[in-house]
Amino acid sequence: MISTEEQILVAAKNVFHRSGYAGARMQEIADEAAINKAMLHYYYKNKQQLFRAVFMQAFGKLAPQLNAIFSGTEGIFEKIRWFTADYIDFVVENPYLPSFIIQELNNNPDFAVEFMSHDGKPNPQPFIDQLNKEIAAGTIRQINPKQVLLNIFALSAFPFVAPVMVKGLLNISEEEFEALMEERKTLIADQIIDSIKI
Amino acid sequence: MISTEEQILVAAKNVFHRSGYAGARMQEIADEAAINKAMLHYYYKNKQQLFRAVFMQAFGKLAPQLNAIFSGTEGIFEKIRWFTADYIDFVVENPYLPSFIIQELNNNPDFAVEFMSHDGKPNPQPFIDQLNKEIAAGTIRQINPKQVLLNIFALSAFPFVAPVMVKGLLNISEEEFEALMEERKTLIADQIIDSIKI
DNA sequence: GTCTATAGCCAGATAGAC
DNA sequence: GTCTATCTGGCTATAGAC
Structure with missing residues (x-):
């Protein structure tokens, strides 16, 4: 059996992920949780608090994925292969997550600031240091590490941030999209x- | 002198781009246009119509950029260099545009369908055919053309779709971001x- | 065409019974 | 803890004067 509080959080997650903060309706969340609106306010003071809980949970799931590439003792190439495959696996399971996080960060500047100073904020410095070390040692090409990092995120995340656009432009079905993502798990790396290799 | 109708469209563009459809307020648009709410409804029947005008204008500006890579008689390499540089130049001038379009496509499935069947819809087939021809001729590697296309979009568009995320994660200022984008104009290509080259 | 004033509705939030 | 009923505010949209 699942508690009402959890029911609400699951329902809120679905609705917020689908419609964003501004588009989400408390009634819709209540319906999805099969309870009434009053209960939402019993467990969470207001819409903002409920959203915060959902957002932080979403970000809390993503952060470890990001940190996996930043920290760790593996070699660069190994790390890249590991991250890209894992990241795609992860977002296939949580398809609305990337677009949700990015959308809300873009639309709520205040929220973005809070998120950026959060404890669990991923720190890319170790990975950048690692790249710089390899460059200095002459084992990889002289490429701006931040560009490399940006490329990794862009190639991994973009299809999941803009799925409708991608499916529409490439003129592909949901099934073809999934097959394409499966292929990307190794292709991107x-x-x-x-x-970057010499 | 600029007509009231245009003033409204400019103001609506700014507000919708900033806040999205659901988050935008008619009052805010009126304020930004330095008129009153009643005028909005005089020129555009309702919020949806006003949004449609803004969205179609936005998409109408982006479509030619996409078509530039799809059609045209240039060689593959030349086309890629040309597109990536042009695209980045374009979105630097229209920074809210990519995230706006992608957000609304994700949030409004009905709208997405209408957009996908639009006349000006970019058709990637010529570019895919071109890639297939080169592959058959053995002049480029055997890579799924749709993946190539997706990579081009991902690398070009992602930083502008998720600017807050990117600046936060890379821990860079607006100026550094712009410098990074300038560097990307050639780096991505x-x-x-x-x-893809042999 | 442009404004003020307001209608009408809908969403978030609360009161209070059980 | 859970519900029904209701309040309140804000937002879209309109009426009507000028």
Whole structure:
């Protein structure tokens, strides 16, 4: 059996992920949780608090994925292969998550600031240091580490941030999209490694 | 002198781009246009119509950019260099545009369908055919053309779709971000070409 | 065409019974 | 803890004077 509080959080997650903060309706969340509106306010003071809980939970799931690439003792190439495959696996399971987080960060500047100073904020410095060390040692090409990092995120995340756009432009079905993502799990890493190896 | 109707469209563009459809307030648009709410309804029947005008104008500006890479008689490499540089120049001038379009496509499935069947819808087939021809001729590697296309979009668009996230994660200022984008105008093309050339 | 004033509705939030 | 009923405020939209 699942508690009412959890029911609400699950329902709120679904609705907020689908419609964003501004588009979400408390009634819709109540319906999805099969309770009434009053209960939402019993467990969470107001819409903002409920949203905060959902957002922080979403970000809390994503942060470890990001940190996996930033920290850790593996070699660069290994790390890249590991991250890209894991990240795609993860977002296939949580398809609304990337677009939700990015949308709300863009729309709520105040919220973004709070999020950026959060404890669990991923710190890319170790990964950048690692890249710089390899560059200095001459084991990889002289490419701006921040560009490499940005490329990794862009190639991994973009299809999940803009799924409707991607499916529409490439003129593909949901099934073809999934097959494409499966193929990307190795393809992306190959390309990034190709772009930095000597 | 600029007409009231245009004033409204400019103001609506700014507000919708900032806050999205659900988050935008008619009052805010009126304020930004330095008129009153009644005028909005005089020129555009309701919020949806006003939004449609803004969205179609936005998409109408982006579509030619996309078509530039799809059609045209240039060689593959030349086309890629040309597109990536042009696209980044374009979105630097229209920073809210990519995230706006993608957000609304994600949030309004009905709207997405209408947009996908629009006349001006970009058709990637010529570009895919071109890639397939080169692959058959053995002049580029055997890579799924749709993945190549997706990579081009991902690398070009992602930083502008998720600017807050990118600046936060890379821990960079607006100025550093702009410098990074300037560098990307050639860097992205190099990487994509590297990934397909023999 | 442009304004003020207001209608009408809908969403978030609360009161209070059980 | 859970519900029904209701309040309150804010937002879209309109009426009507000028």
